[in-house]
Amino acid sequence: MSRRRDVLQVLSESRPARLDPGDGRFDPAAVTAYPRPEPDRPAARRVARCRLVLAAGLVPALAAGALAVVVAVRPDTFPTPRPRAAAPSPAPATARQLLLTAAETVGGTEVGTGRYWKTVVEHGDVRQVGPSGGRYDVVQRMRVDTWYATDPADRTWVFVQSLGARPLAAADEAGWRRAGSPTRWGEVSTSSGERRLRTPEGLDPARNYLLGGRPVTLAELSGLPTDPAALRAALLKRQAGGSESDTWSLFWSATQLVLDLPTTPQVRAAAYRVLAGLDGVTELGPVTDPHGRSGMALGYTRRGDGGLAQLRLVVDPGTGLALAQESWDAGTGRLLSYQAVVDATWTDAAPPKA
Amino acid sequence: MDAAEAGARFTELYERHHAAVYGYAVSRAGRQLADDIVGDTFLVAWRRLAEVPATPLPWLLGVARNVIRERYREEVRQASxxxxxxxxxxxxxxxxxxxxxxxxxxxxxxxxxxxxxxxxxxxxxxxxxxxxxxxxxxxxxxxxxxxxxxxxxxxxxxxxxxxxxxxxxxxxxxxxxxxxx
Structure with a gap:
């Protein structure tokens, strides 16, 4: 240290020029065009909006009507309603019933094991593009294959492949055509990329997984209780000291347990039962997930820094599998991002060569 | 605060701090995601203009930090x-x-x-x-x-x-x- 200059000083002088915005100036008017809440009655407004969204889940038949009210805010960017499943499983009447059914189905499957826990997840991020006055949404898609090693002697592999961007819904496709069907918007393009090895630096194989945003080991995941009340307590204990509400952090953690974490079917069933016991989780009816599979959607709405946000979980009641998670802006009715679990399985196979 | 006043105040906030918020977004999530993060952050600032403190930058970066956490899965941010x-x-x-x-x-x-x-x-x-x-x-x-x-x-x-x-x-x-x- 004595022979060197101060490392923070060197770091300050090494600030990359890429941190400075380019010439593509953002117009503040694009933000101020959005409505602001009434300054004197923000709380009242918030509750009213909340009820609207929550009511939608109580009676699935009413959901379309309630959503239509949201659509009125920005009809140009709201995705077209997804078609009903061709041969839907008997639809449980409420979120609770749907989750308990999923718990029963998944709880009967066998405990797996293998050299790797392999997940294939398609990530979608929605971005607004196009000229002012002719904006439309495109979804930028990325496929992430992860081979989580269970043996400390093995290493974990993460492969990332861009699947390219495409217009989100029919209305966006029309907007895209009007704009002359461009294939590139800044760093976003319609063409897909090659699969690349992108294992993040510093990934500790012993603490590979994230539960509720915090690292968790395979042993800790395997040791989670299979009793719903005990699981609920264990999940809350993990999140202690966080700034989130209990219901939200439970919804978040339990959703990850059923989606793509290497837990036993019994823990997964308990996670569904934890979700079934949460206030404010509503059923949104049959949907097709971003990967084209039929399922039922559940939603949980909360006020985050990004506005009124709704996290949705898509479940296939027939198999008890969680298919996808979607993040919606419940204020504008826009889809923000999704993660569709294409595969989540134990395997003894070797990861592909980079 | 009427609409014109809010607009003027927001525009000033934006002009003074957008470069810093952009830099923070790049340093946390890469250029690929930075524009969206900046957009979402200032949208929050616009909706909650009355809460923006006298020294806005730490508040804005705190919002950007939450926007990053809420919008992107950890592995997507890490890859970017x-x-x-x-x-x-x-x-x-x-x-x-x-x-x-x-x-x-x-x-x-x-x-x-x-x-x-x-x-x-x-x-x-x-x-x-x-x-x-x-x-x-x-x-x-x-x-x-x-x-x-x-x-x-x-x-x-x-x-x-x-x-x-x-x-x-x-x-x-x-x-x-x-x-x-």
Whole structure:
């Protein structure tokens, strides 16, 4: 240290020029065009909006009507309603019933094991593009294959492949055509990329997984209780000291347990039962997930820094599998991002060569 | 606050701070995601204009931090950031000025630190925040921040020492290592 200059000083002088915005100036008017809440009655407004969204889940038949009210805010960017499943499983009447059914189905499957826990997840991020006055949404898609090693002697592999961007819904496709069907918007393009090895630096194989945003080991995941009340307590204990509400952090953690974490079917069933016991989780009816599979959607709405946000979980009641998670802006009715679990399985196979 | 006043106030807030919020977004999630993060952050600021404090930057960066956490899965952010950090090292390597090796080394070392260390160091070194302001962004006390920054700085020093050797022997080792540890 004595022979060197101060490392923070060197770091300050090494600030990359890429941190400075380019010439593509953002117009503040694009933000101020959005409505602001009434300054004197923000709380009242918030509750009213909340009820609207929550009511939608109580009676699935009413959901379309309630959503239509949201659509009125920005009809140009709201995705077209997804078609009903061709041969839907008997639809449980409420979120609770749907989750308990999923718990029963998944709880009967066998405990797996293998050299790797392999997940294939398609990530979608929605971005607004196009000229002012002719904006439309495109979804930028990325496929992430992860081979989580269970043996400390093995290493974990993460492969990332861009699947390219495409217009989100029919209305966006029309907007895209009007704009002359461009294939590139800044760093976003319609063409897909090659699969690349992108294992993040510093990934500790012993603490590979994230539960509720915090690292968790395979042993800790395997040791989670299979009793719903005990699981609920264990999940809350993990999140202690966080700034989130209990219901939200439970919804978040339990959703990850059923989606793509290497837990036993019994823990997964308990996670569904934890979700079934949460206030404010509503059923949104049959949907097709971003990967084209039929399922039922559940939603949980909360006020985050990004506005009124709704996290949705898509479940296939027939198999008890969680298919996808979607993040919606419940204020504008826009889809923000999704993660569709294409595969989540134990395997003894070797990861592909980079 | 009427609509015109709100608009004027927001525009001033935006003009003064958008570059800083952009820089923070790039340093946390890479250029690829930065525009969206800046857009979402200022949308929050617009909707909650009455809550924006007299010293807005720590508040804005705190919002940006939450926007990043809520919108992007951790592995997506990490992949974008990994690409970003490789670009920093490349950019520093292409510079003809003095101190190129030192700059590449410190950026390469930064890329190999833990994410939390990197956040603290860049808040102070690149975004010009005081310890108090940076503590507000990450949501801890000033005392805790000082301790964590001290540790992060020590780990950066250690990482720079090892990077020096790597750079001297194999110039391309840094980026290869980053992909395929």
């Amino acid at each position: 950031l990994a690409a970003e950090m490789r670009a920093w090292v490349d950019e520093a390597g292409g510079d003809v000025a003095d101190g190129v090796a030192e700059r590449s080394a410190v950026l390469g070392a930064l890329a190999r630190l833990g994410d939390a260390d990197r956040e603290l160091l860049t808040l102070v070194a690149w975004h010009g925040l005081s310890h108090r302001a940076a503590a507000r962004v990450v949501g801890c006390s000033v005392a805790t921040f000082a301790v964590r920054l001290h540790r992060a700085r020590r780990r950066l020093e250690q990482a720079v020492s090892t990077a020096d050797e790597v750079v001297r022997r194999v110039p391309s080792a840094l980026s290869v290592k980053e992909f395929s540890r």
